[in-house]
Structures are given as structure tokens and as C-alpha cells.
Amino acid sequence: MNWIINAQAGTYSAGPTETSPEAEASSQVLANGAKKVSCSGCSGASEIGYIGCSNAGTLTFPAVSSTADTTTSIRVHYTNGDSKQRYANVIVNGVTKLVAFVPTDGDRAPKTSVLTVPLKSGSTNSIRFEGYNGGCGTP
Numbered sequence: 718m719n720w721i722i723n724a725q726a727g728t729y730s731a732g733p734t735e736t737s738p739e740a741e742a743s744s745q746v747l748a749n750g751a752k753k754v755s756c757s758g759c760s761g762a763s764e765i766g767y768i769g770c771s772n773a774g775t776l777t778f779p780a781v782s783s784t785a786d787t788t789t790s791i792r793v794h795y796t797n798g799d800s801k802q803r804y805a806n807v808i809v810n811g812v813t814k815l816v817a818f819v820p821t822d823g824d825r826a827p828k829t830s831v832l833t834v835p836l837k838s839g840s841t842n843s844i845r846f847e848g849y850n851g852g853c854g855t856p
Contacts, residue, residue, distance in 0.1 A: 721787055732789065738778055740765040746777040756796055756824040764796060764824070768805055769848015778844040783836035790833050791844070796824045805854025808845045809834040815849060 720729045738745070741753050741763045750772030756764040767774040783789070797803050797818040807814045816830050836842050848854050 721785060732785070732787065736782070738781065740776055740778075744780070746775075746779055748775045748777070750774040751776050756827070758796070758825040758827050759794070764827075768846050768854035769851070770853040773848060776846040780840050781836065781842035781844055782840040783838055783842060786836070786838045788833055788835050790831050793830045793832070794827045795830065796821045796827050798823045803852060803854055804849040806847045806849050807832060807834070808843075808847070810837060810842055816854075818854065 721732050722729045739761065741761060745765075747753075747765065750767050750770065751765055751774030752767055753763050754766040755762060765776050768776055793807075793816060795818050797820050800820055802820065803818045805816050805818070807816050812835055814832050814834060816832050818830060819828060821828050834844070846854060
């Protein structure tokens with residue numbers, strides 16, 4: 718459950734309905750070399766890889782819905798088989814955020830990163846993942 722807090726009034730109300738969109742769903746847009754790869758520990762046994770990297774791959778969720786204009790948290794499930802942390806830019810409705818992906822145990826044990834983003838009421842929200850500083854956001 719999530720909440721929208723009005724600190725001035727000292728009140729809160731139920732937040733937007735939560736969803737769990739899958740990156741590998743056909744409604745998402747892959748570009749510039751980002752592609753579906755197998756992942757034994759992921760839902761559906763696949764994930765999207767090659768975000769950023771040499772081809773500047775991107776993953777876009779083009780029609781994310783919200784029942785209110787709000788700032789909310791999104792959870793990103795990922796794997797990172799490298800021994801060092803990776804980063805990605807996440808652009809939500811034109812606002813850029815940075816998300817970190819700590820190393821995982823290959824593709825067997827996905828982890829979660831959380832970031833706070835602005836959403837608009839309706840289904841026109843766009844969330845795009847891209848490489849940060851020329852690096853690979855995901856393997």
C-alpha cells in the first residue's frame with residue numbers, strides 16, 4: 718500500500734494503484750541494441766540487457782498509468798553480474814534520476830533498487846532507462 722501525504726494539512730490519502738510492468742513485455746520499447754536476454758532468477762526467465770553500453774541501448778515504458786499527480790517510488794528489479802556497481806539514467810516525464818545497481822549473484826538472485834519519480838494523472842507517463850556516463854546500466 719502507498720500513501721499521498723499532505724504535510725501542510727496533516728492528512729494523507731491512499732496513493733495510486735500499484736502495478737508491476739515487465740520490461741520484457743511487448744508493450745515496452747527497446748532501442749539501440751537493448752535486448753531481451755535469459756535470466757534464470759527473473760520472472761518469466763528473462764530480462765532486458767544492454768542498457769547503455771557501446772550502442773547506447775534504451776528501454777522505454779511508454780504508457781505508465783497513475784490515478785493522481787504525485788511523486789512516488791518505483792522499484793526496479795535487476796541483475797548485475799559484474800564485480801562493481803553499475804548506474805543508469807532513468808528519465809520520467811522529462812525528469813532525469815540516477816539509479817545504482819549493486820553486484821548480484823549473476824542472474825540467479827535479482828536485487829531491487831528504488832527511486833522516487835514524478836507521475837502525472839493518466840496513462841501518458843513515460844519512463845526511459847539509458848546508460849549513465851557512457852557505461853552499461855545492465856549486462
